[in-house]
Amino acid sequence: xxxxxxxxxxxxxxxxxxxxxxxxxxxxxxxxxxxxxxxxxxxxxxxxxxxxxxxxxxxxxxxxxxxxxxxxxxxxxxxxxxxxxxxxxxxxxxxxxxxxxxxxxxxxxxxxxxxxxxxxxxxxxxxxxxxxxxxxxxxxxxxxxxxxxxxxxxxxxxxxxxxxxxxxxxxxxxxxxxxxxxxxxxxxxxxxxxxxxxxxxxxxxxxxxxxxxxxxxxxxxxxxxxxxxxxxxxxxxxxxxxxxxxxxxxxxxxxxxxxxxxxxxxxxxxxxxxxxxxxxxxxxxxx
Amino acid sequence: xxxxxxxxxxxxxxxxxxxxxxxxxxxxxxxxxxxxxxxxxxxxxxxxxxxxxxxxxxxxxxxxxxxxxxxxxxxxxxxxxxxxxxxxxxxxxxxxxxxxxxxxxxxxxxxxxxxxxxxxxxxxxxxxxxxxxxxxxxxxxxxxxxxxxxxxxxxxxxxxxxxxxxxxxxxxxxxxxxxxxxxxxxxxxxxxxxxxxxxxxxxxxxxxxxxxxxxxxxxxxxxxxxxxxxxxxxxxxxxxxxxxxxxxxxxxxxxxxxxxxxxx
Numbered sequence: 269x270x271x272x273x274x275x276x277x278x279x280x281x282x283x284x285x286x287x288x289x290x291x292x293x294x295x296x297x298x299x300x301x302x303x304x305x306x307x308x309x310x311x312x313x314x315x316x317x318x319x320x321x322x323x324x325x326x327x328x329x330x331x332x333x334x335x336x337x338x339x340x341x342x343x344x345x346x347x348x349x350x351x352x353x354x355x356x357x358x359x360x361x362x363x364x365x366x367x368x369x370x371x372x373x374x375x376x377x378x379x380x381x382x383x384x385x386x387x388x389x390x391x392x393x394x395x396x397x398x399x400x401x402x403x404x405x406x407x408x409x410x411x412x413x414x415x416x417x418x419x420x421x422x423x424x425x426x427x428x429x430x431x432x433x434x435x436x437x438x439x440x441x442x443x444x445x446x447x448x449x450x451x452x453x454x455x456x457x458x459x460x461x462x463x464x465x466x467x468x469x470x471x472x473x474x475x476x477x478x479x480x481x482x483x484x485x486x487x488x489x490x491x492x493x494x495x496x497x498x499x500x501x502x503x504x505x506x507x508x509x510x511x512x513x514x515x516x517x518x519x520x521x522x523x524x525x526x527x528x529x530x531x532x533x534x535x536x537x538x539x540x541x542x543x544x545x546x547x548x549x550x551x552x553x554x555x
Numbered sequence: 556x557x558x559x560x561x562x563x564x565x566x567x568x569x570x571x572x573x574x575x576x577x578x579x580x581x582x583x584x585x586x587x588x589x590x591x592x593x594x595x596x597x598x599x600x601x602x603x604x605x606x607x608x609x610x611x612x613x614x615x616x617x618x619x620x621x622x623x624x625x626x627x628x629x630x631x632x633x634x635x636x637x638x639x640x641x642x643x644x645x646x647x648x649x650x651x652x653x654x655x656x657x658x659x660x661x662x663x664x665x666x667x668x669x670x671x672x673x674x675x676x677x678x679x680x681x682x683x684x685x686x687x688x689x690x691x692x693x694x695x696x697x698x699x700x701x702x703x704x705x706x707x708x709x710x711x712x713x714x715x716x717x718x719x720x721x722x723x724x725x726x727x728x729x730x731x732x733x734x735x736x737x738x739x740x741x742x743x744x745x746x747x748x749x750x751x752x753x754x755x756x757x758x759x760x761x762x763x764x765x766x767x768x769x770x771x772x773x774x775x776x777x778x779x780x781x782x783x784x785x786x787x788x789x790x791x792x793x794x795x796x797x798x799x800x801x802x803x804x805x806x807x808x809x810x811x812x813x814x815x816x817x818x819x
Contacts (some may be wrong), residue, residue: 273728277644278655281637281699285658288696289670296669298674352574355567367571369810374578375770375804378757380776380794384783385581388588391787395584428578486666489759493783503668510672510764520676523669530666 293527299520310516318521327505332527334501337416338484340476341423348424350469350475357434357439368436374427383493386422387413390494396411401514414496422494423484430463431476438469471541482530557571582799605688606793615770616794621780625756626687626762626774630694637695638702645737646704648708660704662697669695678765685767690774693765694755701754702747705813709743746813749805750768757802 300318302341305311321327356367374382389395393408400410412418442465450460484490497504502522509519589607592602662670674693678685688715713736722729737744759776760794766772775798782791 269646274644274648277640277647281641281644281703282658284637284695285662285699287679288674288692289662289665291664291671293669295677295680296673298601346579350575351570355570355574358564358567359571370575373803373806374582376753376793377582377723377799377802378776379760380757380759380779380783381585381799382581384779384791384795386584387783387787388792389581390584425577425581427581428574432574482664482666486668488668489780506668506672510675516676518673521602523672526666526669530664534664 270300280349284306296520296523298500298525299517302517304515304517309514311391315517318518319524321518322521322525327522328506330500331502334485334503337420337499338375338423338481339499341420341427341484342480345428345431345480346422346435346477347423349428350473351473352364352428352436353432353435353439356436357442364440368433372429377432379426380489380493382426383422384427386418386494390418413494414498416495416499418494419491419499420492423480423487426485427480430479434476434479435469435472438472439465442468467544471537474537474540478533482533485529486526585792586796589750589789589796591789591792594789606789607797610790610793610797613790615773616775616778619775620649620774622687622772623756624776625693626690628750629691630698630755631751632749633691634695634702634751635744637697638747638751639706639740639744641699642703642706642710646707646713647715654756655788660700662700663704667760671761674761675764676765685765686772689767690762690772693761694758697758697761698751698754703742703752705750706740706743706749709740709813711799742812746809749809749812753809756798756801 299310301314301316303311303313303315303317322331352371356364359367387394390412391397392411392413394413396412397409433434446468447460448462449518450464451457455463484500486503486506487501487509491497491499491501491504500527506519506526509515510524513519560612588599590602590604591599592603592605641659645659648655660793670693677780678689683689718731721735722728726734757776759774759780762774763777763780766774766777775794779794779798782788782794
């Protein structure tokens, strides 16, 4: 009886998700196998050309460049986020939820506004320039906006709170006696961190890194606003195919490539957390 | 992590100060400049609320705000109702299905741009006239996942035997839900609804793709995006401050109702 009642309760939401997520995503997958019509639109002739074009040097280059920018953003976000999570986890227990709340709070405010805040900071007469002038800088205002650095800063800024959250979870659950035992046995602080703490908290790092990477590589707002449209990323490419170039089948193939990258990374992440959970005896020789 | 030296503690404090400065200085500058008298958006020249006053007479912004309110309320009502039922359904199900979990949480991880172009293709293939209603249809998709997650977290500690007791005492399934289950999960339902409201108010990419042509269905984030592309103005600073304040208030209430959603 429970099963039928459960199905009845879930039916409306599942119908919504199937009708407005599964079917549309399936449609995009199907679109990727058709040709572009002569005047835009879709010509329903089967082709694999769209997928071949994804590997065209021009587009493959954009893929690699997006992956590089997303990779750098993920790396920086993990280093800063892990340090912050570690510092929070080392505070008094009563203080931790408060610190965590304020670390995550910016994440819930509008993405566009958080990105805009960086335009205000980095523009030619922005706070950073003023600050440098204050210290006696008299030259031309530095051009910081519309650079790759600005795009990376924006991505790190926007996704950092999430990384703090994913890194904090395993750090706060960790049994402090493990680290103490390592120190008692003569492990230096660095060895203890590398051999005990890091492996145990790897799932949080992996989850945070995958999250930043996936959202960065598919981003189009940050490259458009902070990169000034000069740095094409896959997100912008998909945007262009659908709204400017009117080549939906190719845009669909690019979207599917994006989904494929995401799934691959989620598998890697699942593997990382699997490996960490099987490490019941963390203090042992690696080989 | 007891037994830490003073140096380690100081290093921890330094890290926290730097990270919180990184997180909050950009926002603080934005908020401060929204009260700036001068027309230059980045140079301070005295306190004023005139940009807030000028917002109130900007018809584009007011109509965008109204559109956002309509979309957010409609998508929140639908997703709260369906998401709560979904959460209960998932929790009383005996078998655990990976496919079901994947379906429910997929909207949280699918890149926005992919869902956006998928819905655009879908709506235009159906020859549906796009507007606020299609944005609502789209927003419910990702809001469902968040409402369901919040309510399920609450149901994890729910003692189902009290619903059996209620049924044994002759209550109908609906009465049991209304008098027993709902009062227990209500804080989580309201917290989930506030979360959905915030997400819908802030969502830009999917709305941008599913709003259709024409200005009549422009939402606030779409309006902000086109203003930002045009350049920095003190008006954007004021608008941004208001939007952030609304999100923060809604989220703070949501957190209070649902302690422990973040980080525990």
